[in-house]
Amino acid sequence: MQNITTRITAIVPRLPPAVNGVGDYGLNIAKQMRQDFGVDTNFLIGDPNWSGQGIVEGFPVQQVKEQSSQALLQLLSSHEYSTRVVLLHYVGYGYAKRGCPVWLVEGLEHWRKAVTSQSLVMMFHEIYAFGPIWTSQFWTSPLQRNLATRLVRLSDRCLTSKQGYAEIIAKLSQGKHSQIPTLPVFSNVGEPKNLTPLSERPRRLVVFGGRGRRSRVYQQSQLALQRTCRELGIEEILDIGPALDFEIQSINGIPVVKLGVRSASEISSFLLSSVAGFFNYHTEYLTKSGIFAAYCAHRLLPVGTWNKGQNVDGLEAGKHYWLGDKYECIMNLSEAQIVADNAYAWYQKHQLSVHAHTFFAYLGGNLSGSDNIINQVSSVGFN
Numbered sequence: 001m002q003n004i005t006t007r008i009t010a011i012v013p014r015l016p017p018a019v020n021g022v023g024d025y026g027l028n029i030a031k032q033m034r035q036d037f038g039v040d041t042n043f044l045i046g047d048p049n050w051s052g053q054g055i056v057e058g059f060p061v062q063q064v065k066e067q068s069s070q071a072l073l074q075l076l077s078s079h080e081y082s083t084r085v086v087l088l089h090y091v092g093y094g095y096a097k098r099g100c101p102v103w104l105v106e107g108l109e110h111w112r113k114a115v116t117s118q119s120l121v122m123m124f125h126e127i128y129a130f131g132p133i134w135t136s137q138f139w140t141s142p143l144q145r146n147l148a149t150r151l152v153r154l155s156d157r158c159l160t161s162k163q164g165y166a167e168i169i170a171k172l173s174q175g176k177h178s179q180i181p182t183l184p185v186f187s188n189v190g191e192p193k194n195l196t197p198l199s200e201r202p203r204r205l206v207v208f209g210g211r212g213r214r215s216r217v218y219q220q221s222q223l224a225l226q227r228t229c230r231e232l233g234i235e236e237i238l239d240i241g242p243a244l245d246f247e248i249q250s251i252n253g254i255p256v257v258k259l260g261v262r263s264a265s266e267i268s269s270f271l272l273s274s275v276a277g278f279f280n281y282h283t284e285y286l287t288k289s290g291i292f293a294a295y296c297a298h299r300l301l302p303v304g305t306w307n308k309g310q311n312v313d314g315l316e317a318g319k320h321y322w323l324g325d326k327y328e329c330i331m332n333l334s335e336a337q338i339v340a341d342n343a344y345a346w347y348q349k350h351q352l353s354v355h356a357h358t359f360f361a362y363l364g365g366n367l368s369g370s371d372n373i374i375n376q377v378s379s380v381g382f383n
Contacts, residue, residue: 304323320342
């Protein structure tokens, strides 16, 4: 495939050294497109408080001095950031405390009016939140929906990580977007090729992620975690992530080794030497979970707790992951290997290289003024 462009602009909330899943996603996409297609990326950081260098992994980085439409417009209109395509990685809470980044949407609207020769491609990691009346999500949901609708109609092309999101985007676009790729997220901690069978690995279980995700595992999924450890013969639990606000107790007398924040290569090594990874995450949204993706990519057994809507986006409970509190499931190492293999096979359809291929097609299609390149990958990652 020929290289159509050499440089794009990508907007993300934050990049390393900050811990940010969307930023990591955007950086990994940029690295893979540079490797596979020679595409370079200028990054624009939406958090004025981000503390980092002007170069990250060889990519130029600038951040908004303040979260205002004028500051964003000024950056996008600068010579360095006047690329033919702008790629926005969108999650409302990444750009505003209450999930309502009015400054971002207004800035992009002003930019599109001022510069008509550039294209906007949207990756919707989330669209808008909703919740019960006693939560802030309930009161901010109408504004979040309004902002998302404006972004959908402003964009030239859209991608997302969940089929349900693709259906929402199609409705919000009022006919503008009909072909919306759905790409479950990839592993931000690597995709190793040499994977040993579970029977040859130490009897370790991993609890990996941010404070909130891991806190729910220990505070809300104790019985399921205990059962998983007992039936799989777990001898050690590895806790990977920022320190929690409480002391983690041993599980069934099994020690919990607190490893703290580690590099991607270190986390990958720990996953490769474990048989299972535990999560507390609504199974309807597993395609958005980098933690689940990491478990699948390292061919270990993903174990969670029961939630409604578990058979979504090609994922089935009992086939691609186990539910620790669904007691009709048999838990032993030979059955675990079958599930781990299924999860790994499911993951291969949307690994990082597939994401980079699809993103390049959508970015390249805009730059070339033709949809020919998109037709070359129409069978990759589309639902």
